[in-house]
Amino acid sequence: MTLTRGAQAALAVLVVGLICRLFGGSVEWLQSWPSVFVLPVTDWINSGVGWLLDVFKPIARGMSWLLGFPMSWVGTILGQTPWPLVIGLTTALGWHLGGLRMAALGGIGLGFVLLSGYWAEGMNTLALVAVSVPLALLTGLAIGIFAFEYPRVKGAVNAVLDVMQTVPTFAYLTPLLVLFGFGPVVGLIASAIYAAPPMARNVLLGLERVESEIREAAVMSGGTRLQRLFLVELPAGASQIMVGVNQSLMAALSMVIIAAVIGGFQDIGWEVLLTMRKAQFGQSFMAGLVIVIFAIVIDRYSATLAGPRQKRDRRVTWGIVGVGVVLAVMATLVGSNAAEISAFDKVAEVVDTSVGAFTAANGAALDSLKNGTMFFGLLPLRIGLSDAVLPFTWGFKWTVTHSLVLYGIAIALACVMAMRGRLAAGVVLVILVGMVEVGIAQLPWPFVLAGAAALGWVSSGWKLARLVVVLLLLILLSGLWDRALLSLYLSGASVFACALVGGLLGLWSAVSRTAWMIIQPICDLLQTIPLFVFLIPVLMFFQIGEFSAFLAICMYAIVPMIRYTRHGLTSTPEEMIEAARSSGAGKWQEMFEVRAPYAAPTILLGLNQTILYAFAMLVIAALIGTTGLGQSIYLALGKADVGLGLTAGAAMAILALVADRLVQGFAEERRKALGL
Incomplete structure (x- = not known):
């Protein structure tokens, strides 16, 4: 009997596992990587980067000083502008972009921010976004154009962008903290760095999708290369580039909140962090809602730029602005100050009281759920x-x-x-x-390497297998293997839960329009919420701990699995469906024997996104009690340990990159099998 590639790989891994299981007790190096081969990578980075940071620190501090001016100006403008005028301008912009519904979203959204009592903090947050986003957009535009103009460097640029998007956000902050010092400018720069890759990718994609006829027409018109690029090609790819603007805005807002950990700035992120640390869940909930409102408004406004828009009556636009100006004058005359407006103080108290009452009345059930999941699910996966x-x-x-x-x-x-x-x-x-x-956290290193190499070989051949082994060996040599396995355990458990629950919800959404009508707005909401905010509800009911981190990761990472599963199951060609029905296939046979196999590549891409989301959230969850690489990154941030922060961040990026390449390999193999 001829063994398939999958059978050969599985048998090889089984043999390695048996050897480690039988002889691991007597041969110590089969279980644990020999300490003599652990390299002091953290110390090397600290000593090697230390002098580099010292050289560039004066330059960085000068940049920080310069960037402080525009941020101060924008903050002053937003902070000193009367609140009716800000709300009026936002509402008018909403009308101009999307009509009545968009105008209502902007007006009601900022009205909520005003009544929440966080107007000043909200304007500080918007000031950070307003300064960091242009930096990110210009940087991303330059990178995208550079990669398009010089195809030889495209692969290297994409690799750098992959690293930038897989390295945990906290890992950015440690070297930036050393370079730029403590303060809001660090958050601004971190946001610009984090938000640049989406813009760069979409600029490159937009330029590549410009039709050849348009390029030829531009050449025939006699334009120079710069004229063709800026007057023809960039406008032709504007729709895709606007998608990058939307993604960069959302990334910058998310990073601004995370950067509050070291910013010490009186913005919404700092309020969320401060109230969470004090266990003031009512105030934390209100501040989190303000972040969600900003995220939804910014997402909806910027998303309209990527598609066709109807022309709106400009008289209405200027009328809304005029009403805002009149109300601003009146508010100034009567001395109305946004800082004195706070209509939801009692709401925060009610939230605290309600959460306290609920946890007191249902404490046994909540503890049972948490302990049951830990003792009968997570703990066996972790230690066996x-x-x-x-x-x-x-x-x-x-x-x-x-x-x-x-x-x-x-x-x-x-x-x-x-x-x-x-x-x-x-x-x-x-x-x-x-x-x-x-137990995943106690797996022998030869078994893990063999398993990862086998997966790489089955999905894409020896090239990917070698790459996977080399990358994982780097983690072994760094001495972070045990922490990496802890991160792999928690992210793996979260991804499994998301794949199971998200797959079922995606299946339900595919067969029921009513279900999708309910699930779609929930997915839209979850995708606009910054990572930081997911910590609030789990802390309210389950306090600090690994179970809370698990829930937060699942809440953030489940959406791609739902969306891609539904999209894959509903995008099967009609001719295949008709052929199945004509052969007498029932509804569920059609679903599992026709739609599911065709949807497999799309579902695998959803799984890939879920994995990346889980790793991104894993580091944020370190704030509420995870172990592993996320905790190391967070501790490095507190100690300003650049070596540990970069090493642990690189290890986390390696795990995410390996998972990404493996899943993409299986998706590509499945697409080839389907002839796509």
């Missing part, structure tokens, strides 16, 4: 059944006999699957059982 199953939690102690019975059942099922021609699936089942029995 052999260590997690105890009389205190499960009612009995796991013994060697239990392991033998578990492996016996798994082997029996694998034999049945092999007799049915599913040898690879049977071997994978045995491997998964062994991983659960041992």
Whole structure:
């Protein structure tokens, strides 16, 4: 019998796992990477980068001083402008961009910000965004044009952009803190760096999609290269470039909130962080809602720039502005100050009281949910059944006999699957059982390397397998392997939960329009909420801990799985559906035998996005009690340890990059199998 590539890879990994399991107790290096081979990468970076930072620190401090001026000017303008005029201008812009509904969104949204009592903090946040976004857009535009004009560097530019988008956000902050010092300018620069890659990618994509006929017409008209680029090609790709503007705005807003950790600036991010630390969940909830309002308004306004817009009556636009001016004059005359307006103080008190009452009344149920998930789900995945199953939690102690019975059942099922021609699936089942029995955080390093290499070989061949092994070896050499496995465990558990629940919700949305009408606005809302805000609801009910981090990651990462699953299942060509129906296929046969196989590449791309989202949120979740690389990055930030921050950030980026390449490989293989 000829073994398939998948069966060969699975058997090789199984052999490596058996060797590690049988001899790991006597041969220590099979279980743990020898400490003699651990390189002091953190110290090298600190010593190597230290002098570099010292050289550039005066330049950086000068830039910080210069950037402080525009930020101060914008902050002063927004802070001193009467609130009716700001709301009027926002409402008028909404009317100009999208009509009545958009105008109502802007007016009501900023009205809520005013009544929340966070007007001054909100204007400070908008000042940071207003200064950082132009920097990000100009940088992204320059990078995108450079990569388009010089195709030889396109691969390198894309690789740099991949790294910038996979390196955790907190990792940016550590070297920036050392260079630019403590203050709001650090948040501004971090936001610009984080928001530039989406703009660069969309500029490059927009220029590549310009039709050849347009380019030829520009050449025939005798224009210079700069004229053709700025007068023809960039305007022709404007729709795609505007998508980049939207994404950059949202990225900048999200990063501004995160940068509040070291900014010390009186903005909304700082308010959220401060109230969370004081366990003032009512105030934290209100401040979080302000962030959500800003995110929704900015997202909706900027998204309209990417598509066609109807012309609006300019008289209405100027009429709204005029009303704002009149109300601003009246507010100034009567001495109305936005800082004195706070209509929701009692709401915050009610939230605190309600949360306290709810947790007091349902504390046993909440603890049962948290402890049940930890003891019977997360903990066995982390340290394995052999260590997690105890009389205190499960009612009995796991013994060697239990392991033998578990492996016996798994082997029996694998034999049945092999007799049915599913040898690879049977071997994978045995491997998964062994991983659960041992625990992801305690997996031997040779087994992890062999498993990752096997996945790379099956999905894309030896080139990806070698790349995966080399990247993971870098983590081993850095001495961060144990922390990397902890991050892999929590992100893996979150991705599995998102894939299961998100896949089911996507399936439900695909078969029911009513379900999609309910789920779609929830997905839209979750995608506009900055990462930081997801911590608030889980802290309200479950306090600090790994379970809270798990929930926050799942809330943030589940949306791509829902959207891509539904999109894949509903985009099957009609001719395939008609052929299935004419052959007598039922509704569910059509779904699982026709739509699902065709949707597999799209669903895998959704899984890929879910993985990247989970890693992004993993570092933010370090604020509420995770272990692993995220905690190391956060600790490095507190100590201003550039070496540890960069090393741990690079390790996190490597894990995300490996997962990204593996899933993309399987998606591409599936597309080729379908002839797409």
